[in-house]
Amino acid sequence: MATSAPTSLPNPTRGPVLWAPRHVLVTASAQAEPHGQAILERLAAAGVSDVRLLSGDRLPPLRGKDDRETYARAKRTLAVVTSAASKRRPTPIPPSADFSFPLAEGCPGHCQYCYLAGSLTGPPITRVYADLPRILAGLDEVVGTGGVTSGTEARGHEGTTFEASCYTDPLALEHVTGSLAATVAHFGTHDWAGPVQLRLTTKYDDVDGLLDLPHHGRTRVRTSVNVGGVERFEGGTARVPARLRALGRLARAGYPVGLTIAPIMPVDDWRTAYGDLLDAAAAELPADADLTVECITHRFTPKSKDVQLGWYPATKLDLDESTRSRKHGKFGAVKYVYDRDTMRELRGWFEGVLAERLPAARYLYWT
Ligand code: SF4
Numbered sequence: 001m002a003t004s005a006p007t008s009l010p011n012p013t014r015g016p017v018l019w020a021p022r023h024v025l026v027t028a029s030a031q032a033e034p035h036g037q038a039i040l041e042r043l044a045a046a047g048v049s050d051v052r053l054l055s056g057d058r059l060p061p062l063r064g065k066d067d068r069e070t071y072a073r074a075k076r077t078l079a080v081v082t083s084a085a086s087k088r089r090p091t092p093i094p095p096s097a098d099f100s101f102p103l104a105e106g107c108p109g110h111c112q113y114c115y116l117a118g119s120l121t122g123p124p125i126t127r128v129y130a131d132l133p134r135i136l137a138g139l140d141e142v143v144g145t146g147g148v149t150s151g152t153e154a155r156g157h158e159g160t161t162f163e164a165s166c167y168t169d170p171l172a173l174e175h176v177t178g179s180l181a182a183t184v185a186h187f188g189t190h191d192w193a194g195p196v197q198l199r200l201t202t203k204y205d206d207v208d209g210l211l212d213l214p215h216h217g218r219t220r221v222r223t224s225v226n227v228g229g230v231e232r233f234e235g236g237t238a239r240v241p242a243r244l245r246a247l248g249r250l251a252r253a254g255y256p257v258g259l260t261i262a263p264i265m266p267v268d269d270w271r272t273a274y275g276d277l278l279d280a281a282a283a284e285l286p287a288d289a290d291l292t293v294e295c296i297t298h299r300f301t302p303k304s305k306d307v308q309l310g311w312y313p314a315t316k317l318d319l320d321e322s323t324r325s326r327k328h329g330k331f332g333a334v335k336y337v338y339d340r341d342t343m344r345e346l347r348g349w350f351e352g353v354l355a356e357r358l359p360a361a362r363y364l365y366w367t
Contacts, residue, residue, distance in 0.1 A: 016204065016205045016206035016207075016208070016238065016242070016246070017172075017204055017205060017206070017236070017237065017238040017242075018046075018175050018206060019108040019172055019173070019175075019176075019236070020046060020047070020048055021043075021048060021076060021077060021078035021108070021126070021176070022050060022076035022077070023050045023052070023076060023077045023078070024043055024048060024050060024051040024052065024077070024078045024079075024080065025052050025054060025059055025060070025077065025078070025079045025080070026040065026051065026052065026053050026054060026079075026080040027054050027056070027057040027058075027059070027079070027080065027081045027082065028053075028054060028055055028056055028057055029057050029081070029082040029130070029131075030080040030081050030082050030130035030131075031053055031130075033082065033130040033131050035130050035131070035132045035133065035178075035179070035182075036080055036082075036130030036131075038178060039080050039128065039130060039176065039177050039178070040080070042175070042176050042177065042178060043078075043176055046175065046176055048176070057081070057082070059079055059081070059125070062074050062077060062123045062125060063123060066310075067307075067310030067311060068310070068311065068313070070123045071123070071124060071310070071311045073123065074106075074123035074124045074125040075108065075110070075124060075125075075126075077125050077126070078125075078126050078127075078128065078176070079125055079126070079127045079128070080127075080128055080130050081127050081128070081129065081130065082129065082130055082131040083102065083129045083131055083134070083135055087102055087105070088101065088102060088129075088131075088134065088135045088138055089138065090138065090139055090141075090142045090162065093163055093166055095364070095365045095367060096163050096166075096199070096294070097161040097162060097163035097199050098142075098160050098161045098162070099139075099142055099160070099161070099162050099163070100162070100163045100164075100166040100167075101135060101138070101139060101162055101163075101164065102129060102135065102164075102166070102167055102168070103128070103129060103132070103135070103164050103168065103170045103173075103177070103179045103180065103183060104126065104127060104128040104129060104167070104168040104170065104173055104177070104179070105120065105126070105127045105167045105168055106120065106124055106125055106126035106127055106167070106168060107124075107126060107168050107169045107172055107173075108126055108172055108173070108236060109169060109172060109203060109234065109235065109236045109237045110234075110235030110236040110237075111203070111233060111234045111235065111237065112233040112234075112235075112308060112311075112312045112315045112317050113233055113263055113298060113300070113308070113317055114308075115304065116167065117303075117304045117307040117308045117311065118300070118301045118303045118304025118307065119167070119304075120167065124311075126168070126173065128173055128176075128177050128179065129179070132179050132182060132183070136182075136183065136186050136190075139162060139196075140192070140193065142160065143159075143160045143192055143193045143194050143196055144159075144160060144193055144194040145160070157195070158195065158197040158220075159194055159195025159196045159197060160194065160195070160196050160197070161196070161197045161199055162187075162196065162197070162198050162199065163199045163200070164180070164183065164198060164199065164200040165199075165200040165201045165202065169201075169202050169203060169204060170183075170200050170202070171200070171202040171204040171205075171206060171207070171221075172202070172203070172204045172237075174204075174206055174209060174210075175206055175209075178209075180200070180210070181209050181210060181213055183198060184198065184210060184213045184215050184219045185213050185214055185215075187215070187216075187218040187219055188213065188214040188215045188216040188218050188219070189214050189216070196218060197218055197219070197220055197256075198218060198219040198220070199219075199220050199222070199258075200219075200220075200221055200222070201221075201222040201223070201224050201258070201260045202221065202222070202223055202224065202243070203223070203224045203234060203237035203238060203243060204237060204238050204243070204246075205238035205242040205243050205245065205246035206246075207221075207246045207249055207250055210250065210253070210255075211249060211250070211253040212253070215253075215254070215255055217254065217255070217256060217290075219255060219256070220255070220256040220257065220258055220290075220292065221247065221250050221255055221256075221257055221258070222257065222258030222259060222260045222292070222294065223243040223244065223246065223247045223257075223258075223259060223260065224243070224260040224261075224262055225240050225243060225244065225259055225260070225261055225277060225281065226240065226261070226262070226263070226264075226277070227267060227270065227273035227274055227276075227277050228273065229265065229267030229268060229270075229273065230263065230265050230267060233315070233316075233317060240277070240280075241280065244280055244281055244284040244285075245284055247259075247281075247284065247285065248284035248285050248286070251285050251286050251289040251290075251291070252286055256290040256291075256292075257285070257289055257290065257291055257292075258291060258292040258293065258294065258364075259281055259291070259292075259293045259294070259358075259361070260294045260296065261274075261277075261293065261294070261295050261296070261350075262294070262295070262296035262297075263296055263297060263298035263299070264295060264296065264297045264298065264346060264350070265297075265298045265318070266338070266342060266345075266346060270346075271349060274349075274350070274353070275353060275357070278353060278354065278357040278358060279357060281358065282357055282358055287360070288360075289360075291358065291360060291361040291362070292361060292362045292363075292364050293354055293358065293361045293362070293363050293364065294364045294365055295347075295350055295363075295365070295366045295367070296367050297337060297338055297343065297346065297366075297367065298318075298337075298338070299327075299335045299336060299337045300319055300335065300336050301333060301334060301335045301336070302334060305319045321336050323339070324336035324337060324338060324339065325337050325338065325339045325340060347366050350366070351363070351366070
């Protein structure tokens with residue numbers, strides 16, 4: 001079976017990219033949650049009819065005859081589940097934020113370099129959590145507990161930061177879950193023990209439902225952007241100009257915003273291409289936007305390479321270890337990054353050009 005083309009709802013007016021799952025599985029515990037029932041109503045409204053209500057909490061096996069078939073089946077399937085206690089516990093996640101927490105796990109996008117290939121196990125089914133109120137209630141206990149980034153100069157005023165996009169792209173699923181809007185409103189209106197910020201990054205553009213929320217400046221939406229030579233690896237996502245337009249709308253609605261430039265790759269004529277990208281971002285964003293920039297170069301691990309080649313055997317992605325430097329991450333895990341000279345050249349160029357073309361932006365980190 002060929003890897004499926006991204007499945008989308010009909011979209012004749014070129015509106016936002018909206019994923020429609022082909023199959024939906026709903027566990028018994030998820031069916032009992034009010035948010036799980038709201039998700040079922042949204043799926044019905046979106047015209048999704050193949051919905052299987054399970055009598056227990058185990059998902060049926062999805063494996064196909066090979067990795068590609070398993071991938072295609074899983075990517076067409078949405079599972080509505082409840083979170084295990086170990087999954088919903090806020091986890092330190094430097095340098096992006098103090099803590100991560102999950103709204104979902106898995107993503108309908110088809111990015112060939114996706115980091116989820118190395119961090120999730122099993123078929124890449126998208127799981128959304130029906131017990132959202134329980135997940136959000138668990139955040140209170142870590143507010144003000146001295147996370148990893150809240151003490152830094154660039155972040156101190158933001159308080160305790162929570163990243164919602166470590167294991168998913170929350171905006172990709174919003175039209176069928178409503179979880180992101182509920183989370184933004186919770187951050188904006190809850191009586192917290194100290195300052196907090198919700199953070200997410202996205203390659204999607206369906207922001208209509210976020211514009212009028214009581215966010216109170218406590219959610220920073222970043223859009224993940226790249227140049228054409230890298231965007232070609234990002235199947236099923238919104239195109240970069242649409243992402244930037246959506247970010248501009250959020251900034252005009254008072255949201256703090258950000259650019260996640262990732263994964264940076266030294267493609268042909270990269271200086272011109274990335275320079276044009278920064279100019280396009282500057283043109284879409286209001287001059288007074290509260291804007292941050294994060295720069296993440298391409299990297300891979302032995303595990304992510306293995307999984308990515310199973311899913312995309314014909315990929316043109318550069319996964320050649322012999323041209324890379326080996327780095328040891330947390331717990332001794334090996335990752336392959338660009339060599340020192342390439343890194344120095346990229347970083348020097350980006351830092352100079354960011355100061356020139358987006359002078360009001362706060363540059364958070366390079367990695
Ligand atoms: Fe992975 Fe993000 Fe692409 Fe989804 S949009 S497949 S999370 S890189």
